[in-house]
Amino acid sequence: MTTLDFSAYKRDGKKISMITCYDSTFAKIIDQTDIDTILIGDSCSMVMHGESTTIPAKIEWMAEHTRSVRNGTSKFIVADMPFLTTRKGIDYATDCAGKLLQAGANAVKIEGVFGQEEVLRHLVMSGIPVMAHLGLTPQFYQAFGGHKMQGKTEQAAAKIMEEAKLAEEVGCFSMVLECIPHDLATKITQASGIATIGIGAGVNCDGQVLVLQDMLGMSGFKPKFVKQYLQGLDLIKNAMNQYAHEVSESVFPGEAN
Template identity: 45%
Template sequence: MSVHKEVKRITTHILQEMKQRGEKIAMLTAYDYSMATIVDAAGIDVILVGDSASNVMAGHETTLPITLDQMIYHASSVVRAIKRALVVVDLPFGSYQGNSKEALASAIRIMKESGAHAVKIEGGLEIAESVSRILTAGIPVMGHLGLTPQSIYKFGTYTVRAKEEAEARKLVEDALKLQELGCFSIVLEKIPATLAKKVSDQLTIPTIGIGAGQHCDGQVLVIHDMLGLNKGFRPRFLRQYASLYDVMNDAIQGYISDVKAKDFPSEKEQY
């Protein structure tokens, strides 16, 4: 008789408890079934189906081109793979800005059609109405402040945000507002570590940092970056845990040379 070990699913409530007891939250992106299977089995707490799929999966220069339908496709693929992680999906550019009814409709589609557990939305006070509306429908919302990649054309650069006093003040206000509205967590991207500490200390909900220092309640990286699948992308905040580009390149070259040399398939590898 096999003893089936029950896998305890991560919930927004569990993330809250983790913050309270000082346990850090580990979050990574995934965009497809195979990768999500590996990430989930490894024991990650949260999987973000990021609009970074626009860059790493589709080859776009920014996150702007990816559509709601495409995000739902990626999210569905990920949800089919997971047994434990909380799955959060980015609302893509143009699916919520300036129209809270559209924001709600987008969030509902993601939840219904992909089976994900929460959505993530970029911005502060300016999207308060959209956040409220989504939360009213019972959909958990993760906020995102600091460098908001969907606003790349407004900022014109991916450099560190909130170094100036006024922008730092607004970021703290925005974080408190998002918490007050009912967000269960906030991503802080590329802001000074001291500011991230200040925000994390003031909030009761967990903060997840990317390029925001060690004082956030959790960390997130893009899976392709951290596994070294992207050649040449090495920002300061990235720790690369493997060099899979080289591993895969070697494997593929090995296959090619075996085929050319008529070494593959061998006698044993045929019927």
């Protein structure tokens, strides 16, 4: 898959499947599946590092997770630009985005467009594909007063519509729409010439993204928009308990081991 395929999928009405990944082990598994593209999200701050938000994520973390995932897959990789990396000027943002592409990403994802239009334009003109992220942008959760659905009022919806239009104008090849009303996501998807990837934004987006550990039932985190396709937590705990039991009973290792 390439950046051009996102538009081709949209044009042909083919849905895009995206999933997060942070390590080579899972990347190797995903590489053998029908998943279209991988997101190395700053959600690694919580999933892999035990933090309570995405704010602590550092560019060094993102680059190392990107390198690990690239070592396990040939799929198209989008890597998150972490907190404030696009708010310290064009030079710093370019340096950070360059580190992610040098680590193996095919594109970067940036939360918000307003106030950093020139940064996004510069990255695109520098050969760095950019995916926008609108709606509930977790790096802004404190300004939002928490992790709440965005765009519920007419004024708020109009602002997100405007920002989505601007994302296309500055050259973004696609955009994530997170936790916005389904009808708003539908309007943006229909009005935009670039692909929309939804998370908690309804079925009419051009694609969907979920956190790997959430959809596998491993995290214990299950908001309304997450569907669990596996009871991973129970399966893993049961396997570990069985191993511990067999060790304690001298069943493992047996002759075959």
